[in-house]
Amino acid sequence: ILNVEQSPQSLHVQEGDSTNFTCSFPSSNFYALHWYRWETAKSPEALFVMTLNGDEKKKGRISATLNTKEGYSYLYIKGSQPEDSATYLCAHGGSQGNLIFGKGTKLSVKP
Amino acid sequence: DADVTQTPRNRITKTGKRIMLECSQTKGHDRMYWYRQDPGLGLRLIYYSFDVKDINKGEISDGYSVSRQAQAKFSLSLESAIPNQTALYFCATSDPIGPYPHEQFFGPGTRLTVL
Numbered sequence: 001i002l003n004v005e006q007s008p009q010s011l012h013v014q015e016g017d018s019t020n021f022t023c024s025f026p027s028s029n030f031y032a033l034h035w036y037r038w039e040t041a042k043s044p045e046a047l048f049v050m051t052l053n054g055d056e057k058k059k060g061r062i063s064a065t066l067n068t069k070e071g072y073s074y075l076y077i078k079g080s081q082p083e084d085s086a087t088y089l090c091a092h093g094g095s096q097g098n099l100i101f102g103k104g105t106k107l108s109v110k111p
Numbered sequence: 112d113a114d115v116t117q118t119p120r121n122r123i124t125k126t127g128k129r130i131m132l133e134c135s136q137t138k139g140h141d142r143m144y145w146y147r148q149d150p151g152l153g154l155r156l157i158y159y160s161f162d163v164k165d166i167n168k169g170e171i172s173d174g175y176s177v178s179r180q181a182q183a184k185f186s187l188s189l190e191s192a193i194p195n196q197t198a199l200y201f202c203a204t205s206d207p208i209g210p211y212p213h214e215q216f217f218g219p220g221t222r223l224t225v226l
Contacts, residue, residue, distance in 0.1 A: 032213060043115070043201070043217035044154075089153065097142055097161075097205055097213035098169070103153040 004092045006102035013080050014110050020076045021105040023090035027071035032093035035064055035075055038104070039086045047075075047088075080109045114138045115218035117202050123224045130189040132221050134202030142205045143185040144215065145169075145177060147198040154201065160185055192225040199223075 005024045013019050025033065032051045038044040048057040053068040061078045077084055087106045091099035115136045124130050134143065141162045146154040156169030158177040166177055174196060178186045189196055199222050203215040 034214065036215075043219050044215075045217070046214045049214050091154075093213050097207055098144075098156060098159060099154075099213070099215060100156075101146075101154040103151060 004090060004100050004102035006088075006090055006105050008105060009103070010106040010108070012108045012110065015081060017080050017109075018076070018078045019080055019107065020074050021088055021107075023073045023075070023102055025071050025073075025090075025092040025100075027068060029094070030068045030071075030092075033066055033068075033073050034091040034093055034099060035073070036089040036091065037086050038089055044089060049093075077107070080107070082109045082111050085109045115202060115204055115216055117200075117218040117221050119221060120219065121222045123226065124192055125226050126193055128192050130192050130223065132187045132189075132200055132202075132223070134185045134187070134218055136183050136202075136204045136216075136218075138204050138206070138216060139182070140204035140206045140216070141182060142207065142213075143179070144203040144205070145175075145185065145187045146201045146203065147171065147196075148201060148220075149198050157187065157200075189223075189225075192223075194225045197223060197225045
């Protein structure tokens with residue numbers, strides 16, 4: 001079993017703050033790194049799937065970077081809004097499509 | 112309509128009872144997964160299936176069984192439920208082809224309580 005570690009476990013920020021979280025994973029046999037956004041009482045939804053070292057993905061105010069050689073990915077949120085409040089999950093994927101999830105970072109954005 | 116549906120959404124049962132959780136999808140994906148989520152532990156894989164004739168154990172399959180009745184349907188059974196199987200259960204699907212390989216699409220979850 002590959003371990004995926006996320007930090008911090010939880011984060012409280014004010015509206016307008018920019019923030020970032022970390023996902024670390026074993027760098028050997030890398031295939032893909034996934035980020036999911038999970039709002040309370042809803043289904044987790046994919047934000048990004050990254051496969052190449054140095055990949056950078058962006059969706060609105062949210063972006064992610066990937067370093068496969070050192071085994072980490074950062075998720076950035078610029079100008080956090082209350083609707084960004086959610087748990088952000090990262091997952092390490094193998095070539096067969098199975099995902100190993102981290103425990104998530106719970107973000108709370110206060111108006 | 113949701114692409115991945117789960118029934119029931121909530122279930123309370125007693126220790127020793129047999130429970131079946133059902134998952135249906137209209138995405139046409141071959142691959143389907145069952146996860147459980149416990150507070151502070153993230154999503155853990157119970158079973159997965161890459162097509163109708165394929166069933167594989169995940170990280171925590173003990174105490175569970177599955178049935179892939181059709182491409183669109185994947186059921187999870189607890190043969191004799193126990194309290195530590197109280198959790199939120201998610202079904203997911205994926206397609207290995209495309210620009211975002213293996214992106215998983217999740218159902219709304221089933222909250223199961225075993226008393």
